[in-house]
Amino acid sequence: MNIPFLGKRRAHFGAYDPEGIAGLLAECELLRSLADREGVRLDDSPGSLEELDQVVPRWRDDEEILPWLGNDAGLYLGTVLVRTVPEAAWSFTEGGEPVVRLGSGREVDVVAAGQEWAASGVPELSQSYAEVAED
Numbered sequence: 001m002n003i004p005f006l007g008k009r010r011a012h013f014g015a016y017d018p019e020g021i022a023g024l025l026a027e028c029e030l031l032r033s034l035a036d037r038e039g040v041r042l043d044d045s046p047g048s049l050e051e052l053d054q055v056v057p058r059w060r061d062d063e064e065i066l067p068w069l070g071n072d073a074g075l076y077l078g079t080v081l082v083r084t085v086p087e088a089a090w091s092f093t094e095g096g097e098p099v100v101r102l103g104s105g106r107e108v109d110v111v112a113a114g115q116e117w118a119a120s121g122v123p124e125l126s127q128s129y130a131e132v133a134e135d
Helices: 004-015 019-023 027-036 046-053 065-084 110-120 125-133
Strands: 089-092 098-101
Touching: 019 065, 019 110, 027 046, 027 065, 046 065, 046 110, 046 125, 065 089, 065 098, 065 125, 098 110, 110 125
Parallel strands: none
Antiparallel strands: 089 098
């Protein structure tokens, strides 16, 4: 997910309101809509990732929705990480892709994890969270 409106300024991430960027990335409208229809409350907690893992993946037959839902799932995974893992924060690659940077300096490509989850269910979002949160 390239964030073109950040342009060259993404290198100066500190010049932006981190809470504003986090709020924008946390919107995940398609995923939140799907979760709501399935009775899953997305409260930005690790438990909500477990609930999402239990949703029947009806979207896998829709090639138009699949990439968008995968993107949203990754951004939601990142949102949970940023809000619950100490020192985790949003960052951007040189190409403008959002990643989560951990206190250790490791960058996690949460969008790729969300795409894999949406396409195959493996790894589960809760498993991805647990592996990253241990770092």
